[in-house]
Amino acid sequence: MTDLSGSTRRLSPAAKVGLGVFARFATIFGLILMIVVFSILSPEAFPTFSNFINVLNQASLAMIIAGGLTLAVIVGELDLSIGYAASLHGVLVTGLIVQTRLPIAIAIAVVLGLGAAIGVVNGLIVTKLKVNSVIATLGVGTIIVGLSFAYSAGVPIVAGVPESFLQLALGRWLFGIPNPIIIMALVVAGLWVLVERTAIGQEIQAVGGNPAAALLAGVAVDRIKILGFVISGMCAALTGALLASRLGSGTTSAADSYLLTAFAAVFLGSATLRDGEFHVLGTFIGTLIIVFGFNGLNIFGAPTFSQYIFQGAILIVAVGLSSLGRILAES
Amino acid sequence: MSAFAHAGTPSASPFVSVKGLTKTFGGAQALKGVSLSVLPGEAHGLVGANGAGKSTFIRILAGLTQPDGGEILVDGRPLTSNDPHRANELGMSFIHQELAFVASMSVLENIMLGLPKRTRLGFVDWPTIARDVKPIADRVGVTAPLNAGVRGLSTAENWLINITRALVRKARLIVMDEPTAALSTAESVRLFDIIRDLRTSGVSVLYVSHRLDEILELCQRVTVFRDGQSVAELDGAQLTRQGLVEAIVGRSIEQAKKPASLSIGERVVLSARGLSRLPKVKDVAFDLRQGEVLGLGGLVGAGRSELARLLFGADRPDGGRMTLDGKPFAPRSCAEAVAARIGLVPEERRSEGLILSKSVAFNLALANLGALVIAQGLPLISPRRWRATTEKTMRDLMIKASGIDTPVGHLSGGNQQKVVIGRWLQAMPKVLILDEPTRGVDVGSRAEIHRLVRELASKGMAVLVISSEPEELPDLCDRVLIMAEGRIVAELSGEALTRDRVIAASYAEASGFA
Numbered sequence A: 001m002t003d004l005s006g007s008t009r010r011l012s013p014a015a016k017v018g019l020g021v022f023a024r025f026a027t028i029f030g031l032i033l034m035i036v037v038f039s040i041l042s043p044e045a046f047p048t049f050s051n052f053i054n055v056l057n058q059a060s061l062a063m064i065i066a067g068g069l070t071l072a073v074i075v076g077e078l079d080l081s082i083g084y085a086a087s088l089h090g091v092l093v094t095g096l097i098v099q100t101r102l103p104i105a106i107a108i109a110v111v112l113g114l115g116a117a118i119g120v121v122n123g124l125i126v127t128k129l130k131v132n133s134v135i136a137t138l139g140v141g142t143i144i145v146g147l148s149f150a151y152s153a154g155v156p157i158v159a160g161v162p163e164s165f166l167q168l169a170l171g172r173w174l175f176g177i178p179n180p181i182i183i184m185a186l187v188v189a190g191l192w193v194l195v196e197r198t199a200i201g202q203e204i205q206a207v208g209g210n211p212a213a214a215l216l217a218g219v220a221v222d223r224i225k226i227l228g229f230v231i232s233g234m235c236a237a238l239t240g241a242l243l244a245s246r247l248g249s250g251t252t253s254a255a256d257s258y259l260l261t262a263f264a265a266v267f268l269g270s271a272t273l274r275d276g277e278f279h280v281l282g283t284f285i286g287t288l289i290i291v292f293g294f295n296g297l298n299i300f301g302a303p304t305f306s307q308y309i310f311q312g313a314i315l316i317v318a319v320g321l322s323s324l325g326r327i328l329a330e331s
Numbered sequence B: 001m002s003a004f005a006h007a008g009t010p011s012a013s014p015f016v017s018v019k020g021l022t023k024t025f026g027g028a029q030a031l032k033g034v035s036l037s038v039l040p041g042e043a044h045g046l047v048g049a050n051g052a053g054k055s056t057f058i059r060i061l062a063g064l065t066q067p068d069g070g071e072i073l074v075d076g077r078p079l080t081s082n083d084p085h086r087a088n089e090l091g092m093s094f095i096h097q098e099l100a101f102v103a104s105m106s107v108l109e110n111i112m113l114g115l116p117k118r119t120r121l122g123f124v125d126w127p128t129i130a131r132d133v134k135p136i137a138d139r140v141g142v143t144a145p146l147n148a149g150v151r152g153l154s155t156a157e158n159w160l161i162n163i164t165r166a167l168v169r170k171a172r173l174i175v176m177d178e179p180t181a182a183l184s185t186a187e188s189v190r191l192f193d194i195i196r197d198l199r200t201s202g203v204s205v206l207y208v209s210h211r212l213d214e215i216l217e218l219c220q221r222v223t224v225f226r227d228g229q230s231v232a233e234l235d236g237a238q239l240t241r242q243g244l245v246e247a248i249v250g251r252s253i254e255q256a257k258k259p260a261s262l263s264i265g266e267r268v269v270l271s272a273r274g275l276s277r278l279p280k281v282k283d284v285a286f287d288l289r290q291g292e293v294l295g296l297g298g299l300v301g302a303g304r305s306e307l308a309r310l311l312f313g314a315d316r317p318d319g320g321r322m323t324l325d326g327k328p329f330a331p332r333s334c335a336e337a338v339a340a341r342i343g344l345v346p347e348e349r350r351s352e353g354l355i356l357s358k359s360v361a362f363n364l365a366l367a368n369l370g371a372l373v374i375a376q377g378l379p380l381i382s383p384r385r386w387r388a389t390t391e392k393t394m395r396d397l398m399i400k401a402s403g404i405d406t407p408v409g410h411l412s413g414g415n416q417q418k419v420v421i422g423r424w425l426q427a428m429p430k431v432l433i434l435d436e437p438t439r440g441v442d443v444g445s446r447a448e449i450h451r452l453v454r455e456l457a458s459k460g461m462a463v464l465v466i467s468s469e470p471e472e473l474p475d476l477c478d479r480v481l482i483m484a485e486g487r488i489v490a491e492l493s494g495e496a497l498t499r500d501r502v503i504a505a506s507y508a509e510a511s512g513f514a
Helices: A013-041 A049-074 A082-098 A104-127 A133-152 A163-170 A179-197 A199-209 A211-216 A221-247 A258-270 A280-299 A304-330 B054-061 B084-089 B107-112 B126-140 B155-168 B185-200 B212-218 B241-249 B304-311 B334-339 B349-353 B360-365 B383-397 B413-427 B443-458 B472-476 B499-510
Strands: B016-025 B028-038 B043-048 B069-074 B092-095 B173-177 B204-208 B221-226 B229-235 B268-277 B281-289 B293-298 B319-324 B327-329 B342-345 B431-435 B462-466 B479-484 B487-493
Touching: A013 A280, A013 A304, A049 A082, A049 A179, A049 A199, A049 A221, A049 A258, A049 A280, A082 A104, A082 A133, A082 A221, A082 A258, A104 A133, A104 A163, A104 A221, A163 A179, A163 A221, A179 A199, A179 A221, A179 A280, A199 A211, A199 A221, A199 B360, A211 A221, A211 B334, A211 B349, A258 A280, A258 A304, A280 A304, B016 B054, B028 B043, B028 B054, B028 B069, B043 B054, B043 B185, B043 B212, B043 B241, B054 B092, B054 B173, B084 B092, B092 B155, B107 B126, B107 B155, B126 B155, B155 B185, B185 B204, B185 B212, B204 B212, B212 B241, B221 B241, B229 B241, B241 B443, B268 B304, B268 B462, B281 B304, B281 B319, B281 B462, B281 B487, B293 B304, B293 B443, B293 B472, B293 B499, B304 B431, B304 B462, B334 B342, B342 B413, B349 B413, B360 B383, B360 B413, B383 B413, B413 B443, B443 B462, B443 B472, B462 B472, B472 B499, B479 B499, B487 B499
Parallel strands: B028 B229, B043 B204, B043 B221, B092 B173, B173 B204, B293 B462, B293 B479, B342 B431, B431 B462
Antiparallel strands: B016 B028, B016 B069, B221 B229, B268 B281, B268 B319, B319 B327, B479 B487
């Protein structure tokens, strides 16, 4: 009753249902349309099995970090630290292997632990100090950039990266599927089950839906929010480690651009199948749209600047579709 | 009278006349053709069960929602397009249940919000505006200075400011949605005086309320909505309590009777001694027994909701102690209280009780997720068990929704309240606290909620009911404690538990006769 922000336009019920269907399936139509158009324009390079595997492989790292961000936005917060954190994790994991000579598994465990710790810090700042999450994670992210430079002095760690670490991202497993795709599939499945099929997942959704009501229903709201940040932080660590393995080096700011990709994917996802609600499967489809888009632009040899324009435009379209879904759901 | 510069002359032709209005949301038809007309200078009542279409009707009149069919005539001229701005221009003002102010602005700035303001040399001429507004505010009875901030003003004061705003806008019709829901009896009486005063200057009031006594006292004509249709327009001799109830329900209903309290056990479940959180709760002591429905009465602001927050772990007491089943009980959070099996149905169901965008099934399960898992110790939820539990609760409580996946925001107020109660029915806590369980709920749902509360108590649950309606406590409770200024000042039970005693105890102590 108090929402006086705008009047709903005069639409016939049929038109409203139609618009609702459009909003929910627009992203999937968009994905299919993009694949069809690229296939027609470039029949020998685009619609091949090896290119699709390549696209999925490209999408894996983006999907893992975007999957983590999805948990943060479901609990109603934003996490702007993930890109910088992933860069730090890449530098750190390489350094731990090359310079500290830790076993690869231990090094990865250390960065995953650090990712979780960053999540706890983000979560505590937001829940206990009541700092807006945009500001909190921007601040933490900037501190992370500093730590990253302090650790590596800004010099990429390239020499002496062992082959076994490179195999993590470059190796193939079952039926020759690249490892990152398999890891991504496990992460997506795990997150989906967590959010949609577990008791704690229901609490996660409740906290995002209405924190006051969740609190009075007995949900430990602060702990759930911190959990959202922890999962976001750990996914950023995994993406950072895989990226370092793929690049064969630990480079400051290598993963920074994943922040924007992840946000675009998450918002595109919220407009997919549900009315402006964030969910893991939606983020997966959102990521595919973005990565297929990049892939197409690459195949046609589009200049670098066009990729930025594509990414910025898709972010705006994504958020627009997401709020359109919500408006239609409420009217 | 001179304060109302826009006094109109009463006449027989209606100011607003609505004919055959229809509206469908998704698959549900909220309005199936309602008609209503308001004469100048008339207090017109609008009543109906929750879900009868009153809110949708008001939203359409306010231009917030567009109708699918039907017509609205203002001064006999059809209104082809409507939005909140246009509705205002035509002289319609709306005061909603949940009042909206810009908290950082002053009383005067809020009154003038959205209105063209007199300027001098390009600057807003606040002194002159204040001089113009002051007589109107005085007439309405606003006691806060116009330059004071709106933060911390009482609900009653907020209503008066809103009425002033409507009059400054030269409103010819003021629509009031459940105006007395949050007002004390004295404040309500003051509001009625103001409404009568408005009428004499030609301003019409559309008065939407579940409180039939107020409607009878105040309104010349009453339109009754039922299931999206206007089923009756009563006036003169037809306008009786019995007639209204029958039109609302569509049949005659018996007055619900309180069953004999056979269920009260000897065992004290929850007890408090010397419980304090200054300045709102002072030295409170009580025992709540198994199977008992204990009422907590008193005026708004007596400290009842604050006491409930202490029991539920939302606040920490700064003195005294509590025991639950004989063991010390000091919850540090709501989650701990729920884990100790205490449930709360909060006062504000939309903002504190429900996650409106989520489904009925989701909202019902929220406090009982542990029972829905595939197997003990496994974190996975069984969709089959979830569906079965939801359907059972919806049947037991007669929750009306098109399916278990319907967003709870689409339900009517009474059904929403049943969902909040149903959540605790699933979890079966030892102690259930209900804060204003039937506020803004229609006659039928109210009786069902009362029956439900008695049923829970008969199963051994200890129930604490907070209510500001003096009629509700004797209807529902075995025993009633009256709070005033943070203390428990009276205990009523048996023969002594009557509406009049509840009212007398609330006022006597509040005015310092104790």
